[in-house]
Amino acid sequence: MKRSALHRWHEKAGATLAEENGWYVPFRYSNAEQEAGAVRGSVGICDLSHIHEPLSPYARFLIAGPNTRAVLSKLTSLNLDLTTAYGSVAHVRSLVTRHELGFLVMVPRDYAESVWESLLDAGEEFHITVFGLEASRRLEA
């Protein structure tokens, strides 16, 4: 089974991990409905690293919710009005693209945990939540 760069982080956070296309994926951390609600009310991040090409050097996060821009703007000078922007997020070279729920942030996978922690730190004032695949499906529905 393949592991995202954040596998250990998810485990430590008590995530329920499920199999998805040969990957361990964080399905939920506590309660999917609560996670989705917290995202709708403020902001949340989700690890989508399992959706990628074979041999990808990137980890992929979804950041979603009404305070998404406020959190990202603390970590990057990129113009978030663009559909795709390439530059530094939390001092790491990243690709930021718009997503129907917010933004996708792609970072080299060895920096994944560092950027993930920076997102959580920057989002503290907005009570940022982590959310799993189940909540992300609810949000998309």
Next chain:
Amino acid sequence: MDIRFNGKAIPIQEGDTVASALYRAGQRIFTRSFKYHRPRGLLCCSGHCPNCLMNVDGIPNVRTCITPARGGMAVKHQNARPSLDFDYLAIAQQFDWMMPVGWYYKNFTNPRLWHLAESQIRKVAGLGDPPPPDAPEAVYEHAHMQAGVAVIGGGEAGLNAAREAASQGERVVVVDDQPRTTLGDSSYTLLSRSYCFGLYEGNLLGVLQSEPHSGVRERLVHIRAKRIVVATGAYEAPLTFKNNDLPGIMLSTAVWRLIHRHGIQPGTSAVIISNETGDSAIAAELRNVGIAVVATVPPSDVLEATGSKHVTGLRTRRGNFACDLVVMCGHRIPDAGLLSQAGAKLEWSAEAGAFVPTELPPNITAVGDVTHALVRAASTLVSMPNKRTFVCFCNDVTSQDICDSIAEGFDHIELLKRYTTTTMGPCQGRMCQLQAIGICARETGREIQETGVTTSRPPNPGVTLGALGGARHHPIRRTPMHYQHEELGAVWMDMGDWKRPRYYKSAQTERESILREYNAVRQAVGVIDVSTLGKLSLKGRDTGKLLDKVYTNRFSDLKPGRVRYAVLCDEAGIILDDGTISRKDEDDFFITTTTGNLEFMEQWLEWWLAGAGWDVQTSNLTSALAAVNLAGPKARDVLSALTNCGLSNAEFPYMACRNAEVAGVPALLMRIGFVGETGWEIHYPAESGEHLWSALMDAGRPFGICPFGVEAQRLLRLEKRHVIVGVDTDALTSPYEAGMAWVVKHDKDDFIGKFALGKLASAPAQQSLVGFTMNANEIPEDGAAILVNGALAGRVTSARYSPAVEKAIGLAWVPAGAAAEGAQIEIRVAGAPVRATVTQRVFYDPDGARLRM
């Protein structure tokens, strides 16, 4: 609710600033001046002047007059010993004749004398102390915004401009220094308690926001705006007369703020200095709160203020008045610093008595008082030379100092500024610039416009270093097996952003732990995480051609399934990088680079490919692949348990590479030997990083496998005399000096560095990288000095105790004359020279037999 001032409880009220609470509690002296330690009290109450700077919660130079008081704040005075009310350093005033303007330049022409005086001067002069290293860290953060329109200043003019722009559909940000909210008007974003400290290229605004949310002290906001509206208003600057710096002498705006914002009665009997005849607005304000207005006098009639620690009266041409408050209706000056930074011109207006902005650049507009529309001159600029008439409150520069400087020839306004340091203190000229220009104009007989204005540069006002630094987000790179190392007891080291296990704590001491790892590799089997290696895939039919061009040795003749060591030089023949190149297939190469050089290598290859028209596709697989090196006499036994790939010498010889599955994971195996034992470097997808590592550890357990760290690896390779580029080589090392002549193939077509390397090949080397063995038991440190006849002649690049040699061994740069086999050199160890013997031989397994076992 209380704040603590020098340990004493001071009650605070709703809406108090630190300064207003202290003032209400009876504090009148807030600071001691920079040079003469004169008592200074509240002057502007607007965050402009230096008179209320204190240490708040460990942060020095806080403008207490604009800092909201919060229960529990610890406030301390600065720059006064022992207290503000009695400062023995005030004796400095008696010695002002010793400290004329420019006294540093005049007196300290001898460097030795300066070094003697410096520490004493620093004790006496200055502005607060930085927080001690163990002080609790304040939290800072950064933010970035894009706006259609940024309005600087949330006064009436600014808010009107904001609403108008918002009504046109613009995204509007308002920067305001007050602690208010938008009051339900959501058409614009309001940054309250913020000030703009600079306007930079491309309409970038630097904004500092205090306490944007709980737990964060300051936030630095970068605003990129299409259009900027400057609505910074005008501020009031003091008048100049003898003893104009005494506590109790305040600007009219400060008095207004104390009365209206804080409900404080700032005195009992007041003299107003104003050009306005008749009953002025401020006089009515004073009477309303029960302050007797003793007199109103025009500035030109003022002779001096009297008092020692507080004003007690004012001597004027109209008589002498006893009072405890002097209200200065000072110069109203447009706050045009940002406009000037944007490129606007400042022109003297006699009517306004100020420099006013003109010729605004495109996309910058000014509204309100900053445009000077309603500003009228407060007084003529009259200060005559006097040693107690203060022009610059920040740095204690008097009108006498300014006149003396001009007499000494520093009569250009920019020279005058630098020589006297006027306008260079915390107020950045707000309080003093106009006066300095006025005196300069009068003394030189020039017009004020001609005298000109000094340049406003950001940051103004100043910004804390913490805010510039921002949040502590130091990026960390972790390999896919990071947490497995942690579980195995890794002791970490930093390599750039990477975390690597230096060794695994398996014994009492570091040395024993490393020795255990070393022994496992030499006698059984060890495994090291080398995921940090740079990894590049190069595909296409011209790849061999490219590699021949950029590397010194030949690759076009490398057979598929083979690996070769590679060195890369620049045009001057200097070693830039090394690594291995594997030819996986005819047109499919895999390159490893040193950990820190990957990005350079990627760009270097792209550079030489650009415009060549060659068929080569490069891709960086560093983050996509994990890599381990499995090495030791039992490596084959371990690996064969996990793969069907034939591993015998016949099937998989030394310096061969194969694609194969290991523990079900597709991998590239390379049989190479950096540490000098039979072994394989295995590159495989990062998402299987933990899986394959676990599989190797499990399969290796019966053979005594041991994970090893960077420290053991460095010792193992040192015994093999393998050079690490960047550790044993530096920015001047050629392959010839490094003893690697064999990597340069002069018989191939042009390659980078060929010409220079041709010259270097035939020129005698000045220095050589040699191996050495210590004659006795000492172990030199990396970087230790090499001595020849007692003189410094080179340095040790790597040295370790070698279990194989049973002495310390190492690599060192020595003069060519000392590089012969068996030559004796001296190395400085713990301050004393000790002897070592030079050798060019490999310390361990010189024939490489163990690599081919």
